Amino acid sequence: MxxxxxxDESIRLGQFLKLSGLLDTGSDAKLVIADGQVTVNGDVELRRGRQLRSGDIVTFAGHAARVA
Known part of the structure; x- marks a missing residue:
């Protein structure tokens, strides 16, 4: 991981997927989030604008990244 x-204190899920390198573009993020392929702290997240904070764990396609 x-x-x-x-x-900052928080970041939106779509932005974090790009920053972490889990995805390349915002349009990719929009599609995979809407398709239910992304989890935050083990729960499927369908909101691209979900605010993430330090310690949150985002998982996509078998890869995980933690907000630090």
Whole structure:
């Protein structure tokens, strides 16, 4: 699992997927989130704008990244 530092207190899920390298583009993020392929802390998340905070774990396609 990768720890991915963020600048502010929180970051949106779609932005974090790009920052962490789990996905390349925002349009890819929109599609896979809407399709139920992304989990946050083990729960399927369908909101691209979900606010993530330090310690949250995002998983997609067998890869995980933690907000640091």
């Amino acid at each position: 990768n720890d991915v530092p963020i600048r």
